[in-house]
Amino acid sequence: KIVVAGGLSSTDGRSSKLLRLNADGTRDGEFLAGSTFNSDVLTVAVQLDGKLVVGGYFSAIGGVARKSIARLNADGTLDATFDVGTGANNLVYAALIDAGQRVVIGGAFTQINGVARNRVVRLYGDLQPVFFATQPQSVTVAAGSPATFSVSLVSVAGTSQPEFQWRFNGVNLPGKTAATLTIPAAFVANEGGYDVVVSNAIGSAVSRAATLTIAKAVPAVTWPAPANITYGTALSSAQHNAATPVAGTFTYQPPTGTRLNAGAGQVLTVVFTPADLVNYASVTNTRTITVLRAALTVMTRPSSTARRCPPSRRLTPAL
Numbered sequence: 001k002i003v004v005a006g007g008l009s010s011t012d013g014r015s016s017k018l019l020r021l022n023a024d025g026t027r028d029g030e031f032l033a034g035s036t037f038n039s040d041v042l043t044v045a046v047q048l049d050g051k052l053v054v055g056g057y058f059s060a061i062g063g064v065a066r067k068s069i070a071r072l073n074a075d076g077t078l079d080a081t082f083d084v085g086t087g088a089n090n091l092v093y094a095a096l097i098d099a100g101q102r103v104v105i106g107g108a109f110t111q112i113n114g115v116a117r118n119r120v121v122r123l124y125g126d127l128q129p130v131f132f133a134t135q136p137q138s139v140t141v142a143a144g145s146p147a148t149f150s151v152s153l154v155s156v157a158g159t160s161q162p163e164f165q166w167r168f169n170g171v172n173l174p175g176k177t178a179a180t181l182t183i184p185a186a187f188v189a190n191e192g193g194y195d196v197v198v199s200n201a202i203g204s205a206v207s208r209a210a211t212l213t214i215a216k217a218v219p220a221v222t223w224p225a226p227a228n229i230t231y232g233t234a235l236s237s238a239q240h241n242a243a244t245p246v247a248g249t250f251t252y253q254p255p256t257g258t259r260l261n262a263g264a265g266q267v268l269t270v271v272f273t274p275a276d277l278v279n280y281a282s283v284t285n286t287r288t289i290t291v292l293r294a295a296l297t298v299m300t301r302p303s304s305t306a307r308r309c310p311p312s313r314r315l316t317p318a319l
Contacts, residue, residue, distance in 0.1 A: 001028060003052065005041035017041045018054065020076070033076035036062040045095040045103070050074035053082075053103050055092025068092045069105060069112075069123075084123065085113035098122070129202045130162060136181075136194060136210035143187050143217040143279035149194050150180040151207050165197045188214050188278050216281040219246040221272050223285050231262040231294040239268060239289060248274040264290040 002021040018041045020031035042056035052072045059067050061078050067087025071079040088109035095105045103123040112121050131154040141147045153162060166176035169192045173181070183190055193209040223242035240252045253269045260266055268287045274280035 003044050003046070005044050005054065005056070017056075017058070018044070018076070031076040033061075033072055036076075036078070042091065042093055043095045043105075045097050047097050047101060051079060052076075053095050053097065053105075055088075055095045055105055055107065057091060059087075068107070068109070069095075071103075088112055130198045130200055130205040132198075132205065132207055135208050136196065138211040138213070140213040140215055141186055142215050144185050145217075147183040147186040147190070147212050148180060149196075149210050149212075151196055151198070152179065153198065162198050162200045165199075167195050167197065169193050170195075183212070186212060186214060190214065214279070217279060218281050219244045219248070219272060219274055219283055221270070221283050221285055223270060223287055225287055226268065226289045228290045228292055229260075230292045232259060233291075234259050235268075240270070242270045242272065242285065244272055244283075246272075246274050246280055247276070248272055248280075260289070260291045262291045262293045264288075266291060 001023065003018070004021060005018045016033075017037040017039070018033040020028040020033075022028050037056075037058045038060045039057035041054050041058065043054065045053045047053065051074060053069070054072060055069050057068070058070075059065065061070055061072075064078055064080075065087075066078070067084075068090070069084050069087050069092050071082035073079050088105070088107060089111040090108040092105050092107040092109065094107065095103060098104055104120070105123065106120045108119070109121075110116065110118050112123075133152040133154045134150070136149040136151055139147055139149070149166070151164075164177050164179055166173045166181045168190075179196075181194065181196070191212055191214050193211055195209040196207045198205055198207070221242055221244045226239040229239070235252075235254060235256055235258045237256070240250070240256050242250055249272070251271045251273070253271075254260065265288045268289055270285050270287075272283040272285075274282065
C-alpha cells in the first residue's frame with residue numbers, strides 16, 4: 001500500500017493531510033489519520049511493525065498536542081506511547097528509521113523537547129538511553145562514619161529497567177547494583193573515586209566520579225577537673241587521670257611526680273596520641289589546679305636548767 005502526505009486539501013471529496021492508498025489506487029478506508037492533522041504533513045517513515053513516524057507543520061493530531069513530530073499506529077490512529085514532549089521548535093522536513101529501529105529526523109528546528117539539537121536528531125522511540133537527573137556528589141566523612149553516594153535517572157515512559165554497577169577507582173564493586181551506594185563505616189582505605197555504570201536495552205552511561213575523603217576522627221578525651229592539693233604533694237594518677245576509648249598514650253605536663261609551687265590556676269596539659277594515626281587525630285587538653293600553702297610547723301629546742309658561775313665568783317678550795 002502507498003502512503004501519501006502533504007498539503008492535500010481533498011481527495012475523494014474528503015479533507016486529508018495524510019492518506020493510504022490500496023494497490024489499485026483507491027483510498028484505504030481503514031486508515032483513519034485523514035483529517036486529524038491541523039496542518040500539513042511533510043514526511044513519513046514506516047517502521048517494521050507498520051507504525052508511521054510523521055513530521056511537518058502540524059501542532060496537533062485529533063486535538064492532542066504533537067509539535068511537528070508524531071507516530072501513528074498502523075491503522076492511522078495516534079500512538080500515545082510516542083511523545084516527544086514539546087516537540088520540535090520548527091518544521092520537520094525529513095524522517096527515516098535506522099537499522100536499530102530508531103527515528104532520525106531533520107528540519108529547521110534547533111531544539112527538541114527543549115534540548116538544543118540543531119537540524120538533525122535521533123530519537124529512540126519506545127526505548128530511551130540513560131540520562132542522569134542527579135549525579136553522585138563528593139563527600140568528606142570522619143573515619144568510621146557512613147558514606148553514601150546516589151544517582152537518579154530521567155524517567156522516560158517505555159524505557160527498559162536500568163541496571164546499576166558501582167565502581168571504586170574504576171573497578172566494579174561486587175554486589176553494589178542499586179541506585180544508592182552506602183559504605184557503613186568508611187576509613188582511609190575507602191578514599192578514592194566512586195562512579196556508577198547504568199545500562200538498559202539501548203546502551204549504557206557512566207556517571208561522573210565522586211570523591212570520598214576521610215577526615216581523621218577526633219577521639220573523645222575525658223579529664224575530670226583535679227581537686228586542690230597541698231604544697232609538697234607530688235602530681236600522680238589522682239590528677240593525671242584522662243581517659244578515652246581509643247587506644248593510645250597520654251603524655252602529661254608537668255609530668256607525674258612533679259611538686260608544684262603553691263598558687264592558684266596552675267595549668268596541667270595532656271596530649272593524647274592515638275595508636276592509629278592514620279584514622280585518628282591527636283588531642284590536647286588542659287586543666288587547672290590550685291596548690292595550697294602547707295601549714296607551717298614551729299619546733300622549739302629544750303632549754304638548759306644548769307647555770308654556770310661567773311669566773312669572778314669561783315671558789316678556790318682551802319689548802
